[in-house]
Amino acid sequence: MAVSSATIQRVKIGDISRVRRISTGVIEILIAAFIFFMFASKITGDALTKFVMTPGGITVGKMGDWIVQTRLTLWIMAGICLVIGIYQLIKGFGKFSTGMIGVVFLAFIFSFLTWQASGKQLNLAGMLSSSVLLAVPITLGAFSGILCERAGVVNIAIEGMMLMAAMVGALMGSITQSMWLGLFFGVLSAVLLAALHAVLSIKYKIDQIISGTVINIFSAGMTSFISQKFLQVHQELNNPIMFTRFEIPVLAKIPLIGPILFNTNFFVYLMFFLLIIIQIALFSTRWGLRMRSVGEHPKAADTLGINVIKTRYMAVLLGGMVAGIAGAFYTLGSVGRFDEGMTAGKGFIGLAAMIFGNYSPIGAIGAGFLFGFADSIGSKLSLLGSAIPSTLMSTAPYLITMIVLAGFVGKGHVPAADGKPYTKE
Amino acid sequence: MNKKNIEKQDFGKVVLNEIVGGDPKAKKQKKSVWKAIQIPVLAIITGLFIGAILIAATSETVYAAFREGFFTGLGQAFKEIGTAYLALITGSLGNPVSIVAALKSGDAAAIRSAVNPFLESLVQSTPYIFAGLACALGFRAGLFNIGVEGQLFMGAALATYVGYSITGLPVYIHLPLAILAGALGGAIWASIPGILKVTTGGNEVINCIMMNYIAYRITTFLLTGPMSRPGTGGMPVSPIIQKTAEIPQFFQTPIRFHAGFLLALLVAFAVWWVLFKSTWGLNLRTVGTNPRAAKYAGLSIAKTTILGMALSGALAGLAGANEILAVNRSMAIGLSSGYGFDSIALALLGNSHPVGVILAALLFGVLKNGATRMMVVSAIPIDIVTIIQALILIFVAAPAIIRSIYRMRKVKEESIATVTLSSWGGGK
Numbered sequence: 001m002a003v004s005s006a007t008i009q010r011v012k013i014g015d016i017s018r019v020r021r022i023s024t025g026v027i028e029i030l031i032a033a034f035i036f037f038m039f040a041s042k043i044t045g046d047a048l049t050k051f052v053m054t055p056g057g058i059t060v061g062k063m064g065d066w067i068v069q070t071r072l073t074l075w076i077m078a079g080i081c082l083v084i085g086i087y088q089l090i091k092g093f094g095k096f097s098t099g100m101i102g103v104v105f106l107a108f109i110f111s112f113l114t115w116q117a118s119g120k121q122l123n124l125a126g127m128l129s130s131s132v133l134l135a136v137p138i139t140l141g142a143f144s145g146i147l148c149e150r151a152g153v154v155n156i157a158i159e160g161m162m163l164m165a166a167m168v169g170a171l172m173g174s175i176t177q178s179m180w181l182g183l184f185f186g187v188l189s190a191v192l193l194a195a196l197h198a199v200l201s202i203k204y205k206i207d208q209i210i211s212g213t214v215i216n217i218f219s220a221g222m223t224s225f226i227s228q229k230f231l232q233v234h235q236e237l238n239n240p241i242m243f244t245r246f247e248i249p250v251l252a253k254i255p256l257i258g259p260i261l262f263n264t265n266f267f268v269y270l271m272f273f274l275l276i277i278i279q280i281a282l283f284s285t286r287w288g289l290r291m292r293s294v295g296e297h298p299k300a301a302d303t304l305g306i307n308v309i310k311t312r313y314m315a316v317l318l319g320g321m322v323a324g325i326a327g328a329f330y331t332l333g334s335v336g337r338f339d340e341g342m343t344a345g346k347g348f349i350g351l352a353a354m355i356f357g358n359y360s361p362i363g364a365i366g367a368g369f370l371f372g373f374a375d376s377i378g379s380k381l382s383l384l385g386s387a388i389p390s391t392l393m394s395t396a397p398y399l400i401t402m403i404v405l406a407g408f409v410g411k412g413h414v415p416a417a418d419g420k421p422y423t424k425e
Numbered sequence: 426m427n428k429k430n431i432e433k434q435d436f437g438k439v440v441l442n443e444i445v446g447g448d449p450k451a452k453k454q455k456k457s458v459w460k461a462i463q464i465p466v467l468a469i470i471t472g473l474f475i476g477a478i479l480i481a482a483t484s485e486t487v488y489a490a491f492r493e494g495f496f497t498g499l500g501q502a503f504k505e506i507g508t509a510y511l512a513l514i515t516g517s518l519g520n521p522v523s524i525v526a527a528l529k530s531g532d533a534a535a536i537r538s539a540v541n542p543f544l545e546s547l548v549q550s551t552p553y554i555f556a557g558l559a560c561a562l563g564f565r566a567g568l569f570n571i572g573v574e575g576q577l578f579m580g581a582a583l584a585t586y587v588g589y590s591i592t593g594l595p596v597y598i599h600l601p602l603a604i605l606a607g608a609l610g611g612a613i614w615a616s617i618p619g620i621l622k623v624t625t626g627g628n629e630v631i632n633c634i635m636m637n638y639i640a641y642r643i644t645t646f647l648l649t650g651p652m653s654r655p656g657t658g659g660m661p662v663s664p665i666i667q668k669t670a671e672i673p674q675f676f677q678t679p680i681r682f683h684a685g686f687l688l689a690l691l692v693a694f695a696v697w698w699v700l701f702k703s704t705w706g707l708n709l710r711t712v713g714t715n716p717r718a719a720k721y722a723g724l725s726i727a728k729t730t731i732l733g734m735a736l737s738g739a740l741a742g743l744a745g746a747n748e749i750l751a752v753n754r755s756m757a758i759g760l761s762s763g764y765g766f767d768s769i770a771l772a773l774l775g776n777s778h779p780v781g782v783i784l785a786a787l788l789f790g791v792l793k794n795g796a797t798r799m800m801v802v803s804a805i806p807i808d809i810v811t812i813i814q815a816l817i818l819i820f821v822a823a824p825a826i827i828r829s830i831y832r833m834r835k836v837k838e839e840s841i842a843t844v845t846l847s848s849w850g851g852g853k
Binding site for chain 2: 156200204206207209210211213214215216217218220221222224225226228229230345348351352355389391392394395398399401402405406
């Protein structure tokens with residue numbers, strides 16, 4: 001018993017080795033230098049950057065434009081990074097290190113935008129607003145992953161489940177002419193795929209990656225098949241009623257935050273709702289404790305009378321449900337029709353967000369916003385005529401995930417029994 | 426070779442025999458062949474059967490016929506399935522009637538066009554052989570190389586670059602150089618997850634998935650930027666490769682059968698030799714089946730993992746290079762139609778054995794080629810093949826399903842291709 005508690009202590013994120021403390025500090029100072037020399041040096045003193053603070057087409061909760069002096073802003077950002085870096089180098093922030101990396105990262109992004117939009121204007125609020133929408137499938141995909149993997153089942157089939165739900169959502173939404181029924185059937189289709197994943201990986205104990213891959217292949221084939229056979233031939237079958245934007249009465253009037261978070265798509269509200277539900281359910285209820293124990297140490301859980309198999313089945317089915325919502329967002333919330341392969345790997349980025357967010361819903365939504373923001377920067381930059389190609393910018397989420405996995409930014413805690421089938425003895 | 430080395434090898438053999446279950450020579454050969462193929466064969470039959478049901482179930486004419494009467498509907502369903510699968514067979518293997526007619530007439534051109542469907546199937550299966558071998562080699566080394574797609578892209582990009590940028594070399598230097606460039610591109614790309622796995626414990630699966638997307642983005646960037654063909658107005662296409670870098674095609678233009686297929690067979694033989702006849706292959710398989718035993722036998726797991734990953738990636742890169750140098754002759758962004766995920770299916774179906782992979786690749790090539798004809802004849806989307814492939818994969822991966830369908834006796838599980846998965850973030 002003593003041994004295991006000692007190991008648990010060691011995994012705590014707070015403990016950061018000296019090497020990592022120093023290397024993090026050096027990197028932060030280098031970022032400061034980068035902002036100062038690469039961004040600020042070529043900007044003249046009188047250059048201005050104008051940030052538009054209201055998303056386009058919004059009438060409630062307007063806010064005036066925000067005009068900053070480009071060079072001064074860059075200097076301030078460089079200064080912040082420098083101070084954090086020096087403190088990190090000398091004393092270290094302890095368990096706040098990762099958070100400080102986040103601050104430096106944000107300062108860097110902000111400097112980058114200020115520099116890019118120098119002498120021009122940039123709709124910052126529009127960018128944030130679109131990042132929230134772009135974050136929805138990623139975050140929900142991450143939630144789905146969390147539900148499965150906290151119970152010890154690796155789920156790389158999220159992509160396939162999303163794609164299927166998107167197709168079925170569009171098809172049934174068009175047939176029934178009801179967005180709610182479209183959502184229902186979309187989610188149902190994803191749950192059925194999740195059931196297949198559960199049966200294959202829990203009952204037949206085949207490798208969970210293989211099972212997930214099978215579902216992804218099947219889903220890609222099936223959705224394209226149905227799409228070519230029916231949706232493209234009969235256009236009316238690919239024209240679902242969509243969930244439109246609606247504003248929450250009072251909150252929508254708050255400047256900046258209102259238009260971005262409280263005057264937006266139904267799925268964004270659903271995402272926040274699920275965030276609260278999953279966060280509480282996982283970490284503050286007996287149900288969540290049992291589920292996590294199944295993912296950490298199924299044998300011990302079984303000994304204590306928890307039904308491991310049943311818990312895992314339930315977790316995977318719930319995961320499928322959330323993945324289904326993520327998929328339905330494409331056809332019922334954002335695009336309005338089904339295109340082949342339209343999820344474009346967002347399910348996998350969802351997995352990345354899950355890992356980056358350290359298997360917690362709060363972390364996942366943070367990672368989801370970050371990745372959504374990266375997406376949104378990519379598309380905005382090409383409009384601004386940036387020197388950096390958007391195709392290369394869009395590799396950022398994948399690179400970040402690999403860096404996180406390599407343990408450069410604080411090693412997270414992975415459920416101990418993740419990916420291991422359980423055999424009752 | 427000193428004494429210590431010999432001991433090492435012997436120990437590995439002992440360990441392997443223990444894992445596989447006794448001396449393989451002691452088993453009766455005949456029985457084991459049927460045993461080895463019965464699950465895949467039944468899986469293919471079942472997959473095609475379910476595919477047939479799907480064809481009938483999604484056909485509007487079948488529903489219309491059912492409205493007239495049950496047996497009319499049933500007849501129509503069988504008719505549709507028959508037409509579709511007949512088109513699949515004639516489209517992939519050739520029409521026997523026209524082949525016989527062509528042979529009788531003795532006209533060389535007629536014979537060629539009659540057997541072209543079969544040759545085209547071989548062309549289609551060539552990248553599958555390379556990609557399947559890549560995944561199979563990974564499985565044997567205990568590595569889950571889900572990054573074949575990305576490695577294929579990187580290999581293709583490097584082969585394309587060498588293919589068009591270097592001029593004035595004779596064929597016998599330029600062509601091998603371009604092929605090797607393809608292998609190198611894949612190997613480098615694959616060794617990154619290998620190195621990350623060894624040094625940081627990061628799971629290769631998620632890293633490979635991430636690197637697939639990065640590779641795709643990088644090639645998009647290259648094809649629209651530094652490697653774009655001048656005068657195409659921003660289309661993501663590379664320049665056409667030099668004549669000296671082309672893998673030769675054997676016949677005139679409509680027939681695309683090329684030497685790459687033979688190269689694939691050669692490479693498969695090489696992989697077989699390396700895996701099953703060389704000491705290094707034994708080490709690789711020992712690390713794959715039982716890393717702990719391998720460690721006690723004094724093998725370097727780190728080295729084997731990185732090399733295994735690189736070799737797997739080299740094979741994936743060859744798949745890409747082959748497509749460029751033999752078939753497309755220039756690189757476009759739609760190079761791969763999901764070879765990456767298919768390669769996993771191929772390796773599983775072929776039980777991670779080169780011969781099995783070749784057979785599985787031929788099947789996939791035939792299906793893919795025949796599906797094109799099937800689409801023309803009976804308007805069934807080509808994606809039916811993907812669905813059938815997924816179904817086959819399910820049945821091969823979970824033989825218990827097949828056994829319960831066909832009421833087969835339960836046998837001891839003897840899976841080779843199962844890779845025990847550690848967590849995403851690495852074991853330690």
